[in-house]
Amino acid sequence: MSQAITSSITTSGTTISNRHVLHCRMQSEPAGLERLCRVVRVRGFRIAGMSVESSGEHFDIALTLEGSRPISMLQSQLLKLHTVGEVVLGAQQARSVA
Amino acid sequence: MNGAQHILQTFQQHSIATVFGYPGGCIMPLYDALVGDVSVEHVLCRHEQGCALAADGYARASGNLGVCIATSGPGATNLITGVANAFQDSVPLLVITGQVPSELIGTDAFQETDVLGMTLGIVKHSYLVDDADSLPGILIEAITLAQSGRPGPVWIDIPKDILLTQVNPETADHEGCEHSESTEPRTDSATHNAAIDKGINETLRLLREARQPLLYSGGGITLAGAEDSFREFAEHSALPGVVTLKGIGNPGRHNPNHLGMLGMHGCRAANRAVDECDLLLVFGARLDDRATGKPETFAPNAKIIHIDADSAEFNKIKAAAVTINANLNDVLRALTREVQAQPLNIEAWQKQCRTWLTTGGFQAADNEEALAPITGPAFVRQLSRIAGDDTIISCDVGQHQMWVAQHYQFNHPRQHLTSGGLGTMGFGLPAAIGAQFAKPGTAVINVAGDGSFMMNAQELATIRRYRLPLKIIILDNQCLGMVRQQQELFYGNRESHINLDDNPDFVAMARAFDIPALHINRTDQIRRGIETIFAYKGPMLLHVAIAREENVWPTVKPGGSNRDMMENTKPAKKKTEENAA
Numbered sequence: 001m002s003q004a005i006t007s008s009i010t011t012s013g014t015t016i017s018n019r020h021v022l023h024c025r026m027q028s029e030p031a032g033l034e035r036l037c038r039v040v041r042v043r044g045f046r047i048a049g050m051s052v053e054s055s056g057e058h059f060d061i062a063l064t065l066e067g068s069r070p071i072s073m074l075q076s077q078l079l080k081l082h083t084v085g086e087v088v089l090g091a092q093q094a095r096s097v098a
Numbered sequence: 099m100n101g102a103q104h105i106l107q108t109f110q111q112h113s114i115a116t117v118f119g120y121p122g123g124c125i126m127p128l129y130d131a132l133v134g135d136v137s138v139e140h141v142l143c144r145h146e147q148g149c150a151l152a153a154d155g156y157a158r159a160s161g162n163l164g165v166c167i168a169t170s171g172p173g174a175t176n177l178i179t180g181v182a183n184a185f186q187d188s189v190p191l192l193v194i195t196g197q198v199p200s201e202l203i204g205t206d207a208f209q210e211t212d213v214l215g216m217t218l219g220i221v222k223h224s225y226l227v228d229d230a231d232s233l234p235g236i237l238i239e240a241i242t243l244a245q246s247g248r249p250g251p252v253w254i255d256i257p258k259d260i261l262l263t264q265v266n267p268e269t270a271d272h273e274g275c276e277h278s279e280s281t282e283p284r285t286d287s288a289t290h291n292a293a294i295d296k297g298i299n300e301t302l303r304l305l306r307e308a309r310q311p312l313l314y315s316g317g318g319i320t321l322a323g324a325e326d327s328f329r330e331f332a333e334h335s336a337l338p339g340v341v342t343l344k345g346i347g348n349p350g351r352h353n354p355n356h357l358g359m360l361g362m363h364g365c366r367a368a369n370r371a372v373d374e375c376d377l378l379l380v381f382g383a384r385l386d387d388r389a390t391g392k393p394e395t396f397a398p399n400a401k402i403i404h405i406d407a408d409s410a411e412f413n414k415i416k417a418a419a420v421t422i423n424a425n426l427n428d429v430l431r432a433l434t435r436e437v438q439a440q441p442l443n444i445e446a447w448q449k450q451c452r453t454w455l456t457t458g459g460f461q462a463a464d465n466e467e468a469l470a471p472i473t474g475p476a477f478v479r480q481l482s483r484i485a486g487d488d489t490i491i492s493c494d495v496g497q498h499q500m501w502v503a504q505h506y507q508f509n510h511p512r513q514h515l516t517s518g519g520l521g522t523m524g525f526g527l528p529a530a531i532g533a534q535f536a537k538p539g540t541a542v543i544n545v546a547g548d549g550s551f552m553m554n555a556q557e558l559a560t561i562r563r564y565r566l567p568l569k570i571i572i573l574d575n576q577c578l579g580m581v582r583q584q585q586e587l588f589y590g591n592r593e594s595h596i597n598l599d600d601n602p603d604f605v606a607m608a609r610a611f612d613i614p615a616l617h618i619n620r621t622d623q624i625r626r627g628i629e630t631i632f633a634y635k636g637p638m639l640l641h642v643a644i645a646r647e648e649n650v651w652p653t654v655k656p657g658g659s660n661r662d663m664m665e666n667t668k669p670a671k672k673k674t675e676e677n678a679a
């Protein structure tokens with residue numbers, strides 16, 4: 001009845017890697033970007049692209065990510081960072097099979 | 099007032115009365131400010147890991163913020179294990195380190211390490227102070243943040259020049275403070291409250307539908323200060339319940355529906371109930387793998403309701419039918435009112451669970467044969483009977499830790515200090531020191547393993563210096579018992595580097611620190627040994643020689659399902675004989 005959460009594994013056993021775009025806004029601070037990237041890596045995603053705009057007090061960061069775990073799990077982990085204010089999911093992109 | 103003096107003033111303003119630290123070059127301005135300061139008690143440990151773990155034990159025992167201080171470079175790196183330990187178990191810590199002067203950062207200066215970078219993964223938040231005027235705001239924010247929402251360590255790295263710079267709190271920047279509640283739910287409160295109400299209603303509906311509902315609670319109960327409301331709910335709902343390692347003590351000693359700890363070394367009754375339940379009410383727990391075993395086979399027939407202060411825990415390991423991100427007290431009280439008004443109808447299930455408990459609890463371990471060698475479980479059971487109701491036990495990591503978890507009857511979760519998430523050998527002694535500072539009038543006992551004890555044995559000097567009356571009990575099996583057990587059961591009994599039969603003479607060692615000590619090795623000496631150390635006013639060590647081959651039972655193979663628990667099929671003594679033959 002209750003399901004275990006794992007990566008999306010197809011019946012043939014291959015892991016499906018999805019591409020996502022996340023838009024994050026965070027307070028600028030010395031280790032801000034490292035903090036963000038570390039969480040992305042540890043929670044099972046690869047950064048395929050990244051752009052950062054700094055507007056005074058804030059960073060606006062667009063991350064293109066690849067990974068097989070549910071992206072909502074990464075969103076909630078990023079939101080736990082004290083200096084992250086907002087994490088918005090962009091449209092899901094093409095799927096690639098790893 | 100300089101930055102260092104301002105830190106001490108902030109401590110005083112926030113009722114921080116005890117800090118654990120170790121001086122060195124870059125933190126010297128703070129130590130200079132401590133000269134003649136009477137508002138804060140600085141406890142000098144003998145290793146920075148001891149400082150961090152003592153601060154952790156202080157926080158666990160009291161519920162207040164633990165504070166530790168160290169210098170840059172090796173001071174900071176020595177703190178890391180203790181801070182990671184606090185992070186994994188959501189313990190509120192404020193960590194302050196000196197850093198090389200601002201203009202030397204990035205020059206590979208003497209004792210420069212990138213503390214901020216090195217510790218990103220083990221803190222709730224961290225700061226490198228780059229401007230003296232931001233120090234007041236950062237301090238206040240850090241103190242708040244460490245203790246709010248899901249608590250955790252917050253680290254402030256402060257260059258030496260900033261400690262020496264004049265700070266004017268009147269003009270200083272307090273801006274940081276406005277962000278300090280950002281770990282709390284970020285949606286607006288009306289939407290959030292509506293979601294909580296909906297979750298509670300949904301929970302009640304499922305609870306009334308369920309035939310075999312089970313209560314599952316973890317360390318989050320204590321973190322939320324929800325011990326009383328939890329007990330009331332457990333009592334009025336009369337739900338059968340299980341606890342995680344960190345939830346031990348949640349239901350108290352006398353709840354008739356309590357089944358005990360679940361998981362890898364949990365009891366059969368608790369794991370069975372999880373296996374069979376049709377609704378699992380998870381309060382303040384993160385469904386850690388030591389508790390769940392293989393997630394696919396965990397609670398296979400149950401809908402899960404997950405209630406936690408940290409919404410990132412929802413659906414992480416198991417999909418939940420209902421999630422409630424709220425203060426546990428609020429949810430527990432609302433549910434209690436409802437089940438009081440209309441009790442649950444689960445008698446058959448309660449009866450079933452109690453039957454499982456009679457055969458699958460932890461009770462079957464006494465060995466009263468007078469001359470027999472001491473076993474860990476038998477010792478812990480005696481200890482539990484003799485120790486007072488509010489005695490605090492801090493453990494190290496290994497078999498002895500599990501025997502304490504299984505056989506000691508805890509009345510309250512804050513009595514049981516154990517390194518759950520990180521599993522840090524060497525936790526017990528410094529944690530006991532911290533607990534004794536937090537609770538000077540309470541009996542504190544460190545139950546140590548012979549391996550773990552040696553990891554922070556230098557803290558005997560701290561006990562001696564402050565004449566702390568805490569007691570140390572070493573359960574000495576002359577080996578890294580938990581590793582030996584796994585090698586025996588899962589690696590074809592090939593023992594590899596677990597032998598400690600050349601341990602020091604622990605009694606002589608304690609005495610070298612001016613701490614009296616006693617040795618016992620027979621079952622009939624247990625009672626007198628325990629009573630003797632309790633009767634002694636100051637610190638005392640009891641060295642207990644226990645059987646080497648004893649295992650922790652039951653057990654689940656790492657990565658296996660909790661339903662496939664292994665029981666003791668081969669008595670330890672017999673195995674030794676076979677080995678000898």
Ligand SMILES: Cc1ncc(C[n+]2csc(CCOP(=O)(O)OP(=O)(O)O)c2C)c(N)n1
Binds near residue numbers: 522549
């Ligand atoms: C710092 C650290 N290093 C290694 C381990 C792995 N480990 C877990 S239990 C254990 C054995 C502990 O031996 P001891 O303290 O004597 O306890 P026993 O299991 O014998 O009761 C080891 C090495 C650990 N948990 N922590």
Ligand SMILES: [Mg+2]
Binds near residue numbers: 496549574576577
């Ligand atoms: Mg041992």
